[in-house]
Amino acid sequence: MDWAVYLVGAAMILTGALGVILLRNPVHCALMLVFTMFGIFLEFINQGADFLAAVQIIVYAGAVVILFLFVIMFLGVDRKEAIGAERLRFQRPLAILLGLVALVEILALSRVDHWVSGAPAQSGALKGAGSNVAKLGQSLYTGYLLPFEMTAALLVIAVVAAVVMSRRHQPSAGEMSPAAQKELRESHQSALSASDPSLAGRLEAPSE
Amino acid sequence: MGGDPLFAHGLSLAVWLILLGKVVAVFVIVLVSVLFMVMYERKAVAWLGVRYGPNRAGPNGWLQSLADGTKLLFKEAFTPRTADKWVYKLAPYLMLVPIMIAFSIVPMGGEITIAHHTTYVQLADPPWGILFLLMASGIAVYGVMLAGWASGSKYPLLGSVRASAQLISYEAVLGLTTATVVMVTGNASGFGDALHTHAIVAAQSGHLAFLHWNFIHTAFVSFILFTIAITAEMTRPPFDLVEAEEELSGGYNLEYSSIDFAWFYLAEYAALVTNSAILVTLWFGGPNGPTVFGHSIGPFWFAVKVLVVLYLYVWVRATLPRLRYDQLMDLGWKRLIPFALAWLMIVAGFQVTNNVSGSGFGHWLAQKAWGFVAIGAAIVLAVLFLRAVEVGGGASEVETAQQDRLAPDGREVARRGGTP
Amino acid sequence: MNVPSAWYLILAAVLFGIGATGLLVRRNVLVMFMCIELMLNAVNLTFVTFARMLNDVGGQVDVFFVLVVAAAEVVVGLSIIVAMFRRRAAATADDIHGLKG
Numbered sequence: 001m002d003w004a005v006y007l008v009g010a011a012m013i014l015t016g017a018l019g020v021i022l023l024r025n026p027v028h029c030a031l032m033l034v035f036t037m038f039g040i041f042l043e044f045i046n047q048g049a050d051f052l053a054a055v056q057i058i059v060y061a062g063a064v065v066i067l068f069l070f071v072i073m074f075l076g077v078d079r080k081e082a083i084g085a086e087r088l089r090f091q092r093p094l095a096i097l098l099g100l101v102a103l104v105e106i107l108a109l110s111r112v113d114h115w116v117s118g119a120p121a122q123s124g125a126l127k128g129a130g131s132n133v134a135k136l137g138q139s140l141y142t143g144y145l146l147p148f149e150m151t152a153a154l155l156v157i158a159v160v161a162a163v164v165m166s167r168r169h170q171p172s173a174g175e176m177s178p179a180a181q182k183e184l185r186e187s188h189q190s191a192l193s194a195s196d197p198s199l200a201g202r203l204e205a206p207s208e
Numbered sequence: 209m210g211g212d213p214l215f216a217h218g219l220s221l222a223v224w225l226i227l228l229g230k231v232v233a234v235f236v237i238v239l240v241s242v243l244f245m246v247m248y249e250r251k252a253v254a255w256l257g258v259r260y261g262p263n264r265a266g267p268n269g270w271l272q273s274l275a276d277g278t279k280l281l282f283k284e285a286f287t288p289r290t291a292d293k294w295v296y297k298l299a300p301y302l303m304l305v306p307i308m309i310a311f312s313i314v315p316m317g318g319e320i321t322i323a324h325h326t327t328y329v330q331l332a333d334p335p336w337g338i339l340f341l342l343m344a345s346g347i348a349v350y351g352v353m354l355a356g357w358a359s360g361s362k363y364p365l366l367g368s369v370r371a372s373a374q375l376i377s378y379e380a381v382l383g384l385t386t387a388t389v390v391m392v393t394g395n396a397s398g399f400g401d402a403l404h405t406h407a408i409v410a411a412q413s414g415h416l417a418f419l420h421w422n423f424i425h426t427a428f429v430s431f432i433l434f435t436i437a438i439t440a441e442m443t444r445p446p447f448d449l450v451e452a453e454e455e456l457s458g459g460y461n462l463e464y465s466s467i468d469f470a471w472f473y474l475a476e477y478a479a480l481v482t483n484s485a486i487l488v489t490l491w492f493g494g495p496n497g498p499t500v501f502g503h504s505i506g507p508f509w510f511a512v513k514v515l516v517v518l519y520l521y522v523w524v525r526a527t528l529p530r531l532r533y534d535q536l537m538d539l540g541w542k543r544l545i546p547f548a549l550a551w552l553m554i555v556a557g558f559q560v561t562n563n564v565s566g567s568g569f570g571h572w573l574a575q576k577a578w579g580f581v582a583i584g585a586a587i588v589l590a591v592l593f594l595r596a597v598e599v600g601g602g603a604s605e606v607e608t609a610q611q612d613r614l615a616p617d618g619r620e621v622a623r624r625g626g627t628p
Numbered sequence: 629m630n631v632p633s634a635w636y637l638i639l640a641a642v643l644f645g646i647g648a649t650g651l652l653v654r655r656n657v658l659v660m661f662m663c664i665e666l667m668l669n670a671v672n673l674t675f676v677t678f679a680r681m682l683n684d685v686g687g688q689v690d691v692f693f694v695l696v697v698a699a700a701e702v703v704v705g706l707s708i709i710v711a712m713f714r715r716r717a718a719a720t721a722d723d724i725h726g727l728k729g
Contacts, residue, residue, distance in 0.1 A: 001219065006631045010639050017643055017666055021650030026658050027295065027357065033662050034350070036643075040669050043636065049676045051403075052691050054339035056672070058383075059695055062346020064665070064702050066353065066376060071706045072658055073357050073369065075713045092653060099649025106641040124685040131335055132688075133403060139685045140692065151696045158700035162707040168714075 005046045012039030026072050030065055037061040048126075051133045212406075213319070214327035226322055234331045238311050242477040246273040249522050256526040277470060285466040290360030299358055300464070300471035303351025307479045310344035313337045314485040315409045317495045317506030328406055329495075329507060337405040338390060341486050342383055345441055349375045351475070352450075352460055359463035368460035370533060371450040374440060377540040381437035384548035388430045388555050389422050389490050395559040405489055412493035421493045429551045431491045433544055438487060440540065442479045444521060446528040447536055484517040485510075492517075542597055550589065554582045636677040644670035657709055661702065668698045 012035055019032030037060050044053035124139045140148055176184070214223055247262075247270060254261030263269035287296060317329030334340070349372050356368020393411045394402030401407040414420035423431050440447040450459050461472045488494055492513050495506030531539070647666030654660055672691045679687025 002631050006635065013639065013643055014646075017646040017650075020659070020662050020666060021646060021654065025292070026656055027292070027354075029659050029662055031295070031298075031350075031354075033665060036666065036669065040673060043639070043673055044676055046631065047636070047676050047680045049679070049688050049691070050334065050336045051339075052672075052676065052688055054336040054343060055692070055695065057343045058339065058346055059699060060665075060669075062343065062349070062379075063376065064699055066346075066349055066372065067702060067706060068658060068662065069350075069353055069357075070369070070372075071709060073353070073365065075710065095652030096649055098652055099645050102648045103641055103645030106644060107638065110637055110641070122682070122684045122686070126679055126683050126685045126688070131401065131403075133336070135685050136688055136692070139689050143686075144689050144693075147693055151693055151700075154700050155696065158703045162703045165704075165707040166710045 002046055005042055009039045009042030009046065012036065012042065014039075027069065030068050030072065033068075034061050034065050037065070048132060051136055212328050212330075212333045214325055222323055222325055226325055226327060229322075230327070230331050234311055235308070238308055238478055238481060241481040242474055243273045243277075245477050245481060245518060246276070246473075248518070249525070252519065252522040253526045256523065280466055280470040280473075283466040283469075285468070288360050288463050291463065292358045292360065295354050295358040297468075299351050299355035300468045300475065301351075302354060303348050304471050304475040304478065306344035306347040307475055307482055310341055311478075311482045311485060313340045313405045314482070314489055315405050315494050316510050318504055330405065333404055333406045336403050338386055338403050338408065338490070341483075342379065342386065344482075345375070345379055345382065348475075348479070355464065355472070356460035359460075361463060364460050364462045367450060367462070371443060371460055374443065374447065374450065374533075374536060374540075377537060378437040378440040378544075381433055381540065381544045381548050382441060384545070384552055385430045385434040385437065386490065388426050388548075388552050391552070391556060391559060392422055392425045395563070405494075409489060409494035409496065413496045418493070418496075421491065421496070423491045426551075426555050430548070430555065433548050433551070434491065435487065436539075437544060438483045439521070439524070440536065442476070442483055444480065445525040446531050449530055449533055449536065480518070480521060481514075484514050484521065487517055488513040543594075546593065547590065550586060554586055557582055633677050633681045636673060640670045640673040640677065643667075643673070657712075661705055665698065665702070668694060 016032045016034075016036030016039060020029045020036065023029050023032060037056060041053045041057050041061075044050070044056060124135055124143070126135065214226060250272065251261035251269070261269060262272040265271045265275040287293060312331035313333070315328065315330040315333075319326050319328055321327075352375065353368050353372040356364040356366075356371070359365070389408065390402045393408045396411040397407050408422075412421050412425075418424070443450045461469055464472060488510065494513075495504075495510040497505070497509030497512075499505070644667050647663045647670060650663035650666065651660050654663065672694055675687045675691045675694070677687075679685060679691075
């Protein structure tokens with residue numbers, strides 16, 4: 001039974017991932033990303049990380065990818081991508097080669113098992129009685145409290161950054177750009193000196 | 209309690225058959241409820257408007273939904289030329305399937321025994337049960353968004369963007385109020401089980417009948433917030449600008465016809481039925497109710513409560529006017545989310561002080577004093593907060609009025625006509 | 629019968645490789661972002677596998693944080709792309725230098 005779930009999940013993950021990198025239309029790529037995430041959901045459930053699986057779908061598939069789709073729809077990026085001119089001649093084969101190198105490297109490194117030195121540390125037992133959520137919560141709010149608070153601050157910062165970066169600059173009441181101010185001042189001065197020639201020499205040049 | 213006792217002894221053929229039977233039963237229940245609800249809504253809205261509802265098709269009009277379905281099936285099924293074919297076909301199912309699956313976590317009764325296998329009267333009781341509601345709501349947004357985009361024309365796209373923005377805004381309130389319920393359940397029944405829907409329902413049973421329901425344990429406010437949020441999540445009136453014909457000429461399902469439109473229609477009512485069932489599970493104790501001659505009749509009480517909630521939704525539809533889009537977003541982000549968060553913290557305070565053990569007047573006072581202080585503080589803070597939002601809205605109106613008068617380079621221009 | 633951890637690690641490594649290749653090959657900024665998400669998901673899978681292997685809940689807590697940081701990163705990255713689009717209606721990674729100044 002575990003093998004059946006693993007294989008279905010693996011098939012979904014690989015199909016989705018290949019879809020993301022091979023399809024032309026970005027919306028289709030986003031949908032294949034959701035498909036991949038459902039595969040990861042299955043793998044998480046199979047390993048007993050059930051709360052994380054649910055959170056993965058709620059946050060990743062249910063919010064992050066929707067954000068992607070919003071941007072794609074708003075900005076009309078759903079034109080077909082130009083596969084044409086590329087600055088480096090051999091970019092594509094080189095990129096595929098580098099991807100393969102990365103994969104082989106990871107697999108080779110995973111055979112090394114003398115990484116750690118010192119005694120093994122453990123934040124909390126995973127197996128045993130009690131539910132996954134309870135153990136996760138205990139660990140998160142006691143041992144990992146500082147990272148938790150820092151990620152909360154990070155989220156607030158991210159929201160503020162997004163709002164600041166994507167709003168349009170509205171000039172507030174009375175705001176004028178320096179160029180417009182200069183133009184206004186010179187037009188006033190020329191109007192004054194035209195109406196009263198005696199003032200011509202006495203209008204001061206603006207201090208820079 | 210670890211989960212459904214059906215799976216306690218491994219998977220045999222009997223277990224698979226019982227599971228299959230439960231799947232078919234849940235599917236039938238949802239479909240029949242949807243057909244009933246389509247008909248009941250039209251009838252009840254009509255009665256509330258002092259007129260007859262549909263009364264031609266079948267006895268007193270009760271076959272109307274069947275007639276509607278048949279008519280929709282016979283319409284021409286076309287695909288717009290500029291549509292994205294695969295996504296256009298997929299979108300209705302993305303909306304329908306998660307919502308129908310979400311009914312599987314709803315507990316409808318206690319336990320029944322079939323062929324020496326005891327099982328809960330619910331399709332599934334996973335350890336993360338109640339999170340399934342949030343997952344289903346998240347995936348249903350895809351159906352709405354992709355329906356509008358894949359139609360390849362302007363008005364559906366606009367409608368779908370507005371609809372999906374509405375849906376994701378109210379998901380946060382759903383999550384916060386659900387977290388309140390889970391917290392109360394965890395405190396009552398052990399922290400590990402609080403996400404099982406079976407445990408949520410079991411924690412609401414007790415000697416004092418409905419006084420144990422979460423409706424009361426979270427002091428009403430969370431229930432009200434959840435109800436508003438789930439109404440917006442289903443795009444039911446008064447949050448149904450998604451379907452406002454005067455504004456959008458049809459909304460995200462404009463370019464759909466025949467069977468695909470039927471799926472959207474079905475999905476909307478399936479969402480109504482499923483979300484009412486979950487509301488009853490979370491807040492009204494699900495199948496809890498008085499026993500009859502020593503036997504518990506859980507499914508009957510569950511059905512009664514769900515029907516009451518469904519009537520409330522129909523009543524609200526017949527009564528309240530529609531919210532404007534900016535009012536809706538304002539409500540979700542600026543009022544409901546801070547309120548839900550603040551109430552979560554207050555209920556957390558309740559739970560902590562309720563765990564103060566010991567008898568005697570001093571301890572009782574310690575447990576309840578927090579409650580009174582908290583409620584008083586909540587009321588004061590809410591009034592201050594709302595006042596602050598009003599004042600902030602007034603200030604930005606003044607600034608907009610000033611901008612109307614001064615062009616960006618400082619010259620005066622005539623005020624645009626009308627009030628600021 | 630449980631699936632041995634090595635199978636999950638290989639799956640995660642392959643997913644990471646696919647994501648890395650996609651990141652290097654595609655030119656549409658949004659699709660590059662999605663490939664980054666693929667790599668992050670591969671890392672999440674690895675963490676959960678190791679949490680199960682070493683019987684340590686810290687692995688799952690780390691997945692939590694990766695999820696949050698990925699969400700924040702997507703928010704900021706997409707707002708950069710939106711700002712970039714205000715200037716020119718093109719979406720290749722070569723145009724990001726237009727945001728300078």
